[in-house]
Amino acid sequence: MEKVHILLVEDEPFLAKVIKDSLEQRNFQVTYAEDGAKGYNLFQNGAFALCIVDVMLPHTDGFTLVKQIRVYDDQVPVLFLTAKTATEDVIEGYNSGGNDYLKKPFSLEELFLRVNELLKRTTVMNNADQNKLMIGNYTFLPHQQLLQIELLGIKLSHREASLLLLLYNNRNSLLERKSALMTLWGDDSFYNTRTMDVFITKLRKHLSRDAQVEILNIRGVGYKLIC
Known part of the structure; x- marks a missing residue:
């Protein structure tokens, strides 16, 4: 091998x-x-x-x-x-x-x-399904780390794409904060929690062109992608 x-x-x-x-x-x-x-x-x-x-x-x-x-x-x-x-x-x-x-x-x-x-x-x-993933009016291509809406293409960082894919895979249901931190950061320290919050804010901004798409903060528990 x-x-x-x-x-x-x-x-x-x-x-x-x-x-x-x-x-x-x-x-x-x-x-x-x-x-x-x-x-x-x-x-x-x-x-x-x-x-x-x-x-x-x-x-x-x-x-x-x-x-x-x-x-x-x-x-x-x-x-x-x-x-x-x-x-x-x-x-x-x-x-x-x-x-x-x-x-x-x-x-x-x-x-x-x-x-x-x-x-x-x-x-x-x-290995993620490379067919276009639909998040409201957005098209999400995980491997290309790309969000598309109308004629706009938004290039995501690897971490943003990983977090959005995790949210998508749990769409319309709760993504527990600890689970997300352990999956993407390897630990659930306060330090990494603050960092993840920054990336959630960035994703909200990227997704703001469709009013039907939301990332809800379930206080003290986690997040929910509504789409």
């Missing part, structure tokens, strides 16, 4: 070696770069199933690197590693095209969990 190929971009040599060796022991193939510029060059010349990117990198920082990657490929999942913990930094990470965020210090078991969840989630997205 062909090994899953991961691009690791991390400027701390010891940490990079630990991550690389540990992933290779788990039967992943890992290509390593110590700065953002080299990471982007490797990405352009390789085929990767997932990228693990540190935020604080020399030459090209992680946020900028992932924005560059997203111009080239808007499907590959990206896991950020960072010592930054402010909510605005996390939001910037997701806005730049990241799919998950792992705060340093972290355990290798948590890293393996996040990697496997991202790969599994991407497989689900790729």
Whole structure:
């Protein structure tokens, strides 16, 4: 069986070696770069199933690197590693095209969990029914991360598309907050709850052109997509 190929971009040599060796022991193939510029060059010349990117990198920082990657490929999942913990930094990470965020210090078991969840989630997205999903007057194409209404096309981030697909699969019924957090973020901390609320707000804005479509907040319990 062909090994899953991961691009690791991390400027701390010891940490990079630990991550690389540990992933290779788990039967992943890992290509390593110590700065953002080299990471982007490797990405352009390789085929990767997932990228693990540190935020604080020399030459090209992680946020900028992932924005560059997203111009080239808007499907590959990206896991950020960072010592930054402010909510605005996390939001910037997701806005730049990241799919998950792992705060340093972290355990290798948590890293393996996040990697496997991202790969599994991407497989689900790729295998989703690519017939057009109708949300009121909107057409939703999960794999293309695209919402369409009339002549307008709205490009979604990977996280927005994943959350909207989850809401769609539970449409007109309750999507429990904890279930959504565990599925998309891997834990239900207050920190991730606030982040998810930001993405719910973004989806509401995207869906605002059809008054019959709503995302209801069931206070303290979860959300309901009405369509």
